[in-house]
Structure formats: structure tokens, C-alpha cells
Amino acid sequence: MLLEIEHVNKSYWDDKQQVHFPVFSDVMISINENQFVSILGPSGCGKSTLLSMIAGLEETTEGTIKLNREPISGPGPDRGMVFQQPSLLPWLNVKENILFPIKKRFKKKEAEEQAAYFLQLVQLDKFQHHYIHELSGGMQQRVAIARALAMNPKILLMDEPFAALDEQTRENLQDKLLAIWQKKKKTILFVTHSIKEALILSDRVIVMGTNPGRIISDVNINLSRPRKREDEQIIILEKKIRKLLKNEVNKALKDVWSNEFQNA
Numbered sequence: 152m153l154l155e156i157e158h159v160n161k162s163y164w165d166d167k168q169q170v171h172f173p174v175f176s177d178v179m180i181s182i183n184e185n186q187f188v189s190i191l192g193p194s195g196c197g198k199s200t201l202l203s204m205i206a207g208l209e210e211t212t213e214g215t216i217k218l219n220r221e222p223i224s225g226p227g228p229d230r231g232m233v234f235q236q237p238s239l240l241p242w243l244n245v246k247e248n249i250l251f252p253i254k255k256r257f258k259k260k261e262a263e264e265q266a267a268y269f270l271q272l273v274q275l276d277k278f279q280h281h282y283i284h285e286l287s288g289g290m291q292q293r294v295a296i297a298r299a300l301a302m303n304p305k306i307l308l309m310d311e312p313f314a315a316l317d318e319q320t321r322e323n324l325q326d327k328l329l330a331i332w333q334k335k336k337k338t339i340l341f342v343t344h345s346i347k348e349a350l351i352l353s354d355r356v357i358v359m360g361t362n363p364g365r366i367i368s369d370v371n372i373n374l375s376r377p378r379k380r381e382d383e384q385i386i387i388l389e390k391k392i393r394k395l396l397k398n399e400v401n402k403a404l405k406d407v408w409s410n411e412f413q414n415a
């Protein structure tokens with residue numbers, strides 16, 4: 152098992168109400184090496200918080216997260232992150248952005264080779280001397296993916312990486328990511344709000360509920376790839392998951408509204 156999330160609870164201190172506000176409780180997830188796992192769930196159920204804890208940017212309130220049997224105690228190069236906004240360095244060109252985090256880790260020649268390899272993998276080798284503002288949103292996200300992969304992490308943590316892109320670019324990047332995943336055999340944990348995206352990409356889809364955040368379903372997607380977006384099996388699964396999520400989203404909205412009225 153590569154990643155083990157064991158009985159993890161997370162709460163924040165709410166200064167206004169002087170109480171601990173629970174985000175999620177008793178989350179248990181085990182992920183095998185090379186698995187592509189997606190997490191779906193209503194806004195606020197704690198998906199990003201969970202990824203941050205795996206990245207070592209946040210601590211668990213209770214429970215342990217282990218990578219390769221070692222408890223996570225902080226950030227490390229064995230975990231690569233890709234966010235909704237690519238957060239690239241605008242004063243560096245594409246190649247330099249990829250080289251920046253790996254310069255200290257590898258010898259110069261090795262780092263150059265890594266950068267060249269991943270630039271080619273995301274099909275941006277012709278744009279290596281371009282600056283970030285000269286690229287489209289989809290191209291910028293490909294640079295972010297190449298930068299994360301160049302560190303050679305054990306797991307890639309992706310937090311709604313394609314959410315800000317138009318549908319065509321998004322589908323194109325889903326196909327590219329799948330091709331990379333199949334070639335590099337990476338383990339990927341992918342947060343999304345799109346049921347279709349999760350079903351096209353993943354071996355497993357974990358559905359989270361809210362208040363408190365928790366896992367309500369863990370669905371194996373035993374369909375061969377490449378998957379067609381209009382495939383009957385995909386549509387059946389999409390309906391099933393949409394129904395599961397609908398109750399949770401309604402619950403989340405109801406709580407937001409009642410809090411708004413209480414605080415008015």
C-alpha cells in the first residue's frame with residue numbers, strides 16, 4: 152500500500168464561536184501504487200484540506216497519514232502538487248520554471264535532461280523559451296504538471312487542476328494526463344467537482360459527504376481505457392454518483408443558508 156489514511160479527523164478552531172469546528176471525521180483511505188483515484192464531494196466537505204494534509208502542509212487533528220509506511224510529518228519531494236491555478240514564476244521561462252525546483256536535487260546535466268524529458272511529455276518542448284504570460288491557461292497547467300512530475304514524486308496530488316479551463320481544453324488535458332499516467336505509472340489522487348471527469352480518469356472514485364465530512368462511497372471503475380464520455384456504463388455510473396451527491400449538496404446548502412440567517 153502506498154498511501155494509508157487512518158482514522159483521520161480534522162477540525163479548526165472557530166474564534167468567533169469559541170468552538171472546534173469539525174471538517175471531517177474518521178476518514179480511512181488506502182491507495183495502491185499506480186492507482187488513479189478521484190475524490191468527489193460537495194463544497195466544504197474537506198477535499199482540499201485532505202490533500203494539504205497528505206502534502207504535509209497541514210496537520211491532522213487525530214489519526215495518521217502514511218506514505219510508504221512512514222507517517223507524514225511535513226512537505227517532501229515524494230509528493231507533487233498541482234493546483235487549480237498553476238502558480239508558475241512569471242519572471243522565468245517555461246524550461247526554467249521546470250528546472251527551478253529540481254536544480255538543487257539533481258546535478259546540472261541530470262536536471263536539464265529531466266526538464267527536457269518532461270517538456271516533451273507534456274508536448275511543450277517547442278515553447279520552452281516562452282514566458283508564462285505567452286501561454287494559454289491549458290499550456291500553463293501542462294507546465295505545472297511537468298514541474299510536479301520532474302521531481303519524480305511517489306504520488307501526484309491534484310486539486311481541481313482543470314476546473315478553470317474551458318470544456319474542450321479540459322477534455323484534451325484529461326486525455327494527456329491519462330497518457331502520461333499510463334506511460335509513467337504514477338499514483339494520482341485527483342480532486343474534482345466533475346463526476347464525468349472522475350469517471351473518465353479513475354480506477355476508483357471516492358465520494359465524500361458533508362457535515363461532518365466523511366466518505367459515503369468508494370466505487371471501483373472497472374472499465375477499460377480509453378473510455379468514451381458517452382459510454383452507457385459511464386452514464387449509468389454518473390447517474391448513480393449524481394444521486395449520492397445530490398443529497399449531500401442539498402444538505403450543505405441548507406446548512407449554509409441557516410448559518411447565514413443565524414448570523415444576520
Ligand SMILES: Nc1ncnc2c1ncn2[C@@H]1O[C@H](COP(=O)(O)OP(=O)(O)OP(=O)(O)O)[C@@H](O)[C@H]1O
Pocket residue numbers: 163164174192193194195196197198199200201
Ligand atoms: N485554514 C483554515 N482555517 C479555518 N477553516 C478552514 C481552513 N481551511 C479550510 N477551512 C474550512 O474547512 C472546510 C473545508 O474546506 P476545504 O477547502 O477543504 O473544502 P473543499 O471540499 O475542498 O471545498 P471546495 O470544493 O469548495 O474547494 C471549510 O468549511 C473551510 O471553511
